[in-house]
Amino acid sequence: MNTALSILKQHKLRVTDCRLEIINEFLGKQVALAHSDLEESLNSQFDRVTIYRTLKTFLDEDLIHKVLDDRGATKYALCTHEAAEHNHEHVHFKCEKCGETTCLESIALPKIPLPKGFKKHEMSLLVQGTCNKCN
Amino acid sequence: MNTALSILKQHKLRVTDCRLEIINEFLGKQVALAHSDLEESLNSQFDRVTIYRTLKTFLDEDLIHKVLDDRGATKYALCTHEAAEHNHEHVHFKCEKCGETTCLESIALPKIPLPKGFKKHEMSLLVQGTCNKCN
DNA sequence: GTTTATGCAAATTCTTTGCAATACT
């Protein structure tokens, strides 16, 4: 079971209100969140700086990952840790109407034939359009 | 033939030093460039603000397009206008060693089966790894 | 009790806007 508490414990991070609430935001809404989204939904409960630092900590611990955005905004989403090997390779879908970015984890990434001399390490795919809620 | 001059003429833009040089940067290095890259390579020849505005003009004219970056930096690359219909849907490759982002225009984007209710408009694919120069 | 996280202030960086001077057609 994945509670905010158990996630922090798994990563051997100290349990603080800010961290718990931020993880709960990610668990609650199943979409990628930007710093500004968190600041807003946590309603100035925590300092802007604390949120930045929490996100950085989570990134370093591979608890969240960055999600590409067409507009250059930095968004984050929880990593799923089910498998032994960790990867961030989902398809992300950004809705052009509501602006939400969802991880489409069920969809496998295609194999891309690269030119000679290029070696793939990881890849990310961002699809833009309208989501199921806005259609 | 694609000279900086002819590109500006095609887009009915006024010919200025700054615009010519920026296009030449893109033509010269075949990689995606960020504002800071241009500022550096043009060596403070033009004001920071002018470069921002030039990039915005070029974006509006579909002369360049934004390229996704894993680190959240905003990068741009020239659009290729060969075909009648314009699209930005290349595969982009970012080298983790040298940091350069190249458009792999020859590689077709795969079709992605989206869940019910999702409708695709456009998509971008970023592959990260090591490029042919760094391998 | 020791270590780590938080909040506040302030510094940096990134990007945009207003306006007068300049360059383009």
Place this chain on the structure above:
DNA sequence: AGTATTGCAAAGAATTTGCATAAAC
């Protein structure tokens, strides 16, 4: 000549850093 572009100053976001206080283990 008329219009668009540039440079400078300055405003406004976004993000980072330093340090003392507070909280977690």
